[in-house]
Amino acid sequence: MKALLCKAFGSASTLVLEDVPGPEIKKNEILLDVHAAGVNFPDTLIIEGKYQFKPPFPFSPGGEAAGVISAVGEKVTHLKPGDRVMALTGWGSFAEQVAVPGYNVLPIPTSMDFTTAAAFSMTYGTSMHALKQRANLQAGETLLVLGASGGVGLAAVEIGKALGARVIVAASSAEKLEVAKNAGADELINYSETSLKDEVKRLTNGNGADVIYDPVGGDLFDQAIRAIAWNGRLLVVGFASGRIPDLPVNLTLLKGASVVGVFWGSFAQRQPQDNAANFKQLKGN
Incomplete structure (x- = not known):
């Protein structure tokens, strides 16, 4: 797959587009085919090495995405391949595919397109x-x-x-x-x-x-x-x-x-049910 990679801390202009192996998912993860990725201020900080966490090099930035699930780990029971979802990834969304913990993934309303969904969750x-x-x-x-x-x-x-x-x-x-x-x-x-x-x-x-x-x-x-x-x-x-x-x-x-x-x-990870309830309220149902 293609991915936009950060190989050393710097500016967005230093990112490079390369072919890399696709991610392998763990039992509690889903594999997302990325249709759109959000761009947020934390992405800039991660690229510059100024954020709370620093992924190992090389990594793809991008903290949120929207797309279609292509595979699910055996411990993920609330999602299935083919679902349209938004995901909080931390990093990795500036790529064609990304592995995401199931608790950080929520369905997209049928009325919401991928571009809107990718900029919504964070x-x-x-x-x-x-x-x-x-x-x-x-x-x-x-x-x-x-x-x-x-x-x-x-x-x-x-x-x-x-x-x-x-x-x-x-x-x-x-x-x-x-x-x-x-x-x-x-x-x-x-x-x-x-x-x-x-x-x-x-x-x-x-x-x-x-x-x-x-x-x-x-x-x-x-x-x-x-x-x-x-x-x-x-x-x-x-x-x-x-x-x-x-x-x-x-x-x-x-x-x-x-x-x-x-x-x-951290809230979404520690209290996934409360996070899901928040999004249900945001979506009006």
């Missing part, structure tokens, strides 16, 4: 887990979404609105804010022109945001945690800024606030 899976299990977001609460024009940010906006929250979004330009507005955001903050903390306080009558969704880290984390409400929850989703922030724990004490980690990939 962004919506992450944001649904973050807002439902980790933040316990309630209708009527205020949700602040940082990095709101990115994939997980936009998913958080849409899910937050569907759960009944008031959604405030923050981004660095009017163009990015317009994208978030089209996704359903109620209030917009351009943090390149105004203080994020002051504007959140103004929009919430001084109360702050009940839930803060942060895939950015860095300076935005530093500002956002100072705009959190009493009993607020700050979701640590990622560090797209490149800086892992230090946590001023005195602020969590004064606000009775929680800082909560979000690692959807």
